Amino acid sequence: MLSFARTSLEEMLDSLRQRDGDETPKYLPPALPSRPQSKARVITRRWTAQPIFNVDGEDGDVEDRVKRNTLWGNKRRKDGNVDSPSPYNLEEETRVLEENDNIGYFIEKKLRVWCRQPRGVWASGTIESTSGEESVVSLDNENLVEVSTSHLFPANPEILDGVDDLMHLSYLNEPSVLHNLKYRYARDMIYSKAGAILIAVNPFKDVEIYGKDFVTAYKRKATSSPHVFALADTAFNEMMNDGVSQSLIISGECGAGKTETAKFAMQYLADLGGGNVEIDCRLLQSSCILEAFGNAKTSRNDNASRFGKLVEIHFTELGEISGANIQTCKHVEEGNIATIT
Ligand SMILES: Nc1ncnc2c1ncn2[C@@H]1O[C@H](COP(=O)(O)OP(=O)(O)OP(=O)(O)O)[C@@H](O)[C@H]1O
Known part of the structure; x- marks a missing residue:
């Protein structure tokens, strides 16, 4: 519930x-208007997605597949049901859709990921290799770190840095949201939208x-x-x-x-x-x-x-x-x- x-x-x-x-009011304020229907969008599962990679490339059971589909993307469903606009080119995107559940794709394409550092700090880098539950990530500052794969989140392409509406991010996870707000804040853009x-x-x-x-x-x-x-x-x-x-x-x-x-x-x-x-x-x-x-x-x-x-x-x-x-x-x-x- x-x-x-x-x-x-x-x-x-x-x-x-x-x-x-409690008191007998001397002045009665006008009644509050009835609450209008909210136009806010219901936040989708992507907000709470857990980072779980499809390491072995096998299908797994239904629960695993549900988890994978809420994580590394699947910003658009394969049936073409469009969730939100994206600046990706379509051909490239289709390929991403087919493969982006797989950690191997992130390694091959050297796509950026976020990894959680000690004390909750996020750092971006690219995955060098993975075995079992652990992955080796080459951070942007050229340090190599070994982290649990479950502490990795897909990062958005740089073209999306600083978008003014968080709904335009392809990957809506905590480090991506924080990065976007920080990017804008550094440029005195203190306001952003989330729908x-x-x-x-x-x-x-x-x-x-x-x-x-x-x-x-x-x-x-x-x-x-x-x-x-x-x-x-x-x-x-x-x-x-x-x-x-x-x-x-x-x-x-x-x-x-x-x-x-x-x-x-x-x-x-x-x-x-x-x-x-x-x-x-x-x-x-x-x-x-x-x-x-x-x-x-x-x-x-x-x-x-x-x-x-x-x-x-x-x-x-x-x-x-x-x-x-x-x-x-x-x-x-x-x-x-x-x-x-
Ligand atoms: N948009 C802004 N531009 C410049 N400074 C700001 C802005 N918003 C807040 N500040 C600064 O931050 C301080 C704290 O802001 P404010 O008093 O509005 O916070 P608050 O959320 O109302 O806090 P509280 O709940 O404690 O009353 C302000 O005194 C001001 O110096």
Whole structure:
């Protein structure tokens, strides 16, 4: 049976409901809109695939075959059912499809693999040889290491380095995802997509991607690079087109950049729905006041929030901001508790 952990948002909403039940409210906030159908893609098995090679080339039993098919690729099924676009040339890809379950193919073609190093570090290299459960890998730094074959993962071709949507990776395993995010981060591309989800990696510096020119570019759809502005823009347009409330859920660990991301989203929405300057100003400046009362320095974040926040922005039918409502709730997580000794 599947069970899902409750999100911090759900906990926050519950505590708000509880509080509203305990007290006689002087002001009742408008009911939350019903949750829209998620457009997020269900993550396929490739995310959790275990690295198991077909070392001997024999068919094995059904369970083995299932394992092999979820691992080194099979990004497209042999019946031609296309999973996701790939920049591979088709002829080459067909050959990969026929052979890429086999470790021998990776050795012959000198295809890159990821191998897990001590302390969980990933390193890329090519397989030199394999025997039984062990493989010898020549790392990019020219070191030779012997690792368990089960600690090897197929790497993506270099042409896919830095793709802006992780769904475009041919091999969606942990080292490939980390490598792609690191590659982009090193070039100040802090935003990436995973289908409908936006991933933001905290730059801890000014990356200068939030100015007026960026707002204009996203408003005019002149760029499709992943960005919190693009996410806010999609939400705004869907609200205007479908007449249905939209939600942006921002989550992450302490110091990940949630508060900053929320502020950039509000900045963009205020710009889109600009009309009532006074409301826009109040909305944007509210963060500053809330932070003054509710934030404190911790070991992980100089400006850590000690509260959860639900911001509702109301728009007129013409798309102008008509009001806003901010609810806060106490939210103490382990990373946000400061201890004084
Ligand atoms: N997009 C960004 N650009 C530049 N700096 C950023 C960005 N996002 C976050 N930061 C930096 O990281 C710090 C921590 O970010 P933030 O307070 O948003 O984290 P948080 O996830 O809300 O943390 P907490 O859960 O502890 O409140 C910010 O004070 C800022 O210095």
